[in-house]
Each structure stands twice: as structure tokens, then as C-alpha cells.
Amino acid sequence: MAPMQVFRAPFLLVVAAALTAACGAPPAKPDPRANWYRDVQPIIATRCATCHVPGGITPFALQTYEEVKEHSAQVANAVSTHRMPPWVASADCNSYKGERRLTQSEIALLVDFDKQGALLGDVADQHPLKPTGAELPWVDKTVKAAAPYTPNQFAADKKRVDDYRCFILDPDLTSTRDLIGFEVVPGDRRAVHHVLLYTVPKAEAMALEDGSPEGLGWQCFGGPGTDAPKMVGGWVPGSGVTRFPGQTGVSLFAGDVLIMQVHYNLSQTTAIPEETQVKLQYSVNPVPYHAQMFPLVDKKFAIPPNSMGYARSIEFELPVDATIWGVIPHLHTKGATAKVEILPPTGTTGADTCLVDIPKWDFQWQQFYFFSAPRGVPMSANSRLKLSCSWNNPTSQTVTWGEGTDDEMCLAFLYVTGKI
Numbered sequence: 001m002a003p004m005q006v007f008r009a010p011f012l013l014v015v016a017a018a019l020t021a022a023c024g025a026p027p028a029k030p031d032p033r034a035n036w037y038r039d040v041q042p043i044i045a046t047r048c049a050t051c052h053v054p055g056g057i058t059p060f061a062l063q064t065y066e067e068v069k070e071h072s073a074q075v076a077n078a079v080s081t082h083r084m085p086p087w088v089a090s091a092d093c094n095s096y097k098g099e100r101r102l103t104q105s106e107i108a109l110l111v112d113f114d115k116q117g118a119l120l121g122d123v124a125d126q127h128p129l130k131p132t133g134a135e136l137p138w139v140d141k142t143v144k145a146a147a148p149y150t151p152n153q154f155a156a157d158k159k160r161v162d163d164y165r166c167f168i169l170d171p172d173l174t175s176t177r178d179l180i181g182f183e184v185v186p187g188d189r190r191a192v193h194h195v196l197l198y199t200v201p202k203a204e205a206m207a208l209e210d211g212s213p214e215g216l217g218w219q220c221f222g223g224p225g226t227d228a229p230k231m232v233g234g235w236v237p238g239s240g241v242t243r244f245p246g247q248t249g250v251s252l253f254a255g256d257v258l259i260m261q262v263h264y265n266l267s268q269t270t271a272i273p274e275e276t277q278v279k280l281q282y283s284v285n286p287v288p289y290h291a292q293m294f295p296l297v298d299k300k301f302a303i304p305p306n307s308m309g310y311a312r313s314i315e316f317e318l319p320v321d322a323t324i325w326g327v328i329p330h331l332h333t334k335g336a337t338a339k340v341e342i343l344p345p346t347g348t349t350g351a352d353t354c355l356v357d358i359p360k361w362d363f364q365w366q367q368f369y370f371f372s373a374p375r376g377v378p379m380s381a382n383s384r385l386k387l388s389c390s391w392n393n394p395t396s397q398t399v400t401w402g403e404g405t406d407d408e409m410c411l412a413f414l415y416v417t418g419k420i
Helices: 008-023 036-048 065-070 072-080 104-115 202-210
Strands: 141-144 162-169 177-185 192-201 230-235 248-252 256-265 277-282 292-297 307-317 322-330 335-343 353-358 377-379 384-393 411-418
Touching (some): 036 065, 036 104, 065 072, 162 202, 177 230, 192 202, 202 256, 230 292, 307 335, 322 335, 384 411
Antiparallel strands (some): 141 277, 162 256, 177 277, 192 230, 307 384, 322 411, 335 353
């Protein structure tokens, strides 16, 4: 009788084939190369797309894959040299809402994305993110001047570089509303140096406009010209949407209007008709904490000719308990550094509290810095506030406080409520 033959190999192949059919092929390893859907789109949405919008302050938009691919080399260079995203406040001072900082791993992904060919990746990996902070959650009212305005159109000296013009913006309020967010949209970003918004009784504003011979707003170097204007917000280069901290807001009263003071500077552009708009967002219910803008101002400096790093500090005393929620410092183009601190009450010891420290001032990137602390920074009565500024003056003239772009400033506005 012949010995029985055992066919082991074919049997094993059959079993392996059956198992493969039942379980499916082993999953493919993910492509380790950086791609848009999985790696880059979330970074762009949360860190870049707020500013890089069509027609915005940046030279190109970064909203789509095609736009990011086209500019991938520029993006890689800007983030690897830490020029972008623009964030000039020191991390050693305080922490703020909406900080535009990249981690080293995020920087590496953006650099690899460019080096590896700006791959699209698998659409299944996409993150449906919208740019954070790019727009107000809702807009209750959009206001603007009665007509477009051409800077210096009423000036006798058409060669004048700076023009301060105030306009009435009427929100048509029939009851008190709490402003919790706003967006200033300059009509011509090349000419608009800054915008300040004040709330005043309508009769006062109308009297100023009626007294102006031009009929469209009025000239307002130094301020809006009313008795007690209350500042509610503003815009400077680098600003986007402003949303006040939760549970806080600035009250706008029935019958009041906004005065919009616009500083135009024509040193780098030619005057064209422009129409700056302001979008307003109100709280659905009255806010529990009503805020105001508290100014810190130093007008007594004199920056010597051909000086670098000329510095000066000034102190203020707040007579009541308060909570500070944010701060916006402001200098002009010769600014070098800016810092705001809380010092211990006179005669006591304790550590200083740093509110904002900008070690390398950049005029093009200014904004309100709202603290990440959910209940703000408390300040007790008789504590001192210290404002410090420094400047670089390459000119042969002494530079002092002034309204023009070639003059200088040293100021900071604090967003303050009563003690909570």
C-alpha cells in the first residue's frame, strides 16, 4: 500500500486566501509627507486666514489650497524666520486671547509642505475649519458717513500730508444697547492711519457738523471736539475684528450717535474717495459688567535728533478698585518698544504685574490685547500704572508729541470695568 501524501503548502495557501478575503487587505501606511487636507489646512485656518483675505491688509489671500500652494515658498520662509504670523507681544509678560503663535511642529509642517511639493492629500482627512476670529458672529448694524470723503478735499494746502476728519455715524438706537464687538473696515487702507470711535449725544455732534463750512464732517485734530466724548473703540494697522471679553461691553444710549475720527496720511499714497464702515454687534441681553476705555498718555517727551533707543516712563495712580481686561498701546513709526505694568500701591512691596510688553514695535501690527485670564486682571485702589516707551529717531530734528505720522506718541488705552 502506497504511503498517503500530505499536501501542506496548498492547504496553507487556501487558508491564507480565505482569511485575506474575510478580513481585507492590510491597510496601507499613511503617506508621511505633509499635505493640505491633513496637515496644513488646520494651521492656515486658525493662524493665517484671518488676515490673509481678498482685499485685506496682506499682499495675497490664503483661503484655498490653490492660493496656499502658489505661495507655499513665501509661507515657509516667513514662518521659519518667525516673521509670520505677526505677534509682537512678549510671551514672558502675559498671555492673551487669540495669540498668533506657531509651534515648532507647525512650522516644520509648513516648511515640509513646500519642500515636498505642496501635496493635496486625501479629502477624507480634511478639517472643516473656518478662520477663527475672522468675522463677528453676527452684525446688528453697519454704519458709515453720509457720503465718501477724499482726504484733504477741503484743505487750502493740498500738499498737506495728514488730515484728521470726524464723521457722524448714526446707529438709530431707540433703547440702550451694549456693544460687545465691532469691526472697522477702512475704505482705503493705504491712507487710513487710525480710526477712533466715540459716543456722544446726537445734538452735540450735529452742532459740530452744522458749524463746519464743508458740510461733510469736520476737521478734528486733537479730538472730536465735544465736551466729554466717551471712546468705545478704534482701529489701527494690524487690527481686525474686536470682540470684547465675555460678560463685558460698552453701553450705547438711546439717541446717541458715534463720532468716527479718521486720521488720514498721504505720505505713501494719493488721495482717492474713500468710505470707512463700522460693523456693530450688540449683546442679546444686558451685560453684567460695563466697560470704559481708560487712557494712559505721556505727552512730555522730546526725542533728540539722531538718537536710538531714547526711553521714557510715566506713572499713574488709579483711585478705585478695577479690573483690567485688555490694553492697546500706540506709538508711531519711530517707536521702538512699549510696555504697560501695574506697580504695587505706594509704600508697599510686591511684584509688578506686566500687562503688555512689546520689545520690538511694529507700526503695521497693532491691536487690542485681551488677557486670556477669564476674569481679567484685578487692580486695587491706589495701585500705580506705569507706561514706558522708547523710540529711534534717525532724523536731524527733535521729535515730540504730535498728531502727524512723522510726530510721535506714547499712549495706551485700557479696557476697564469696576472690580468683580
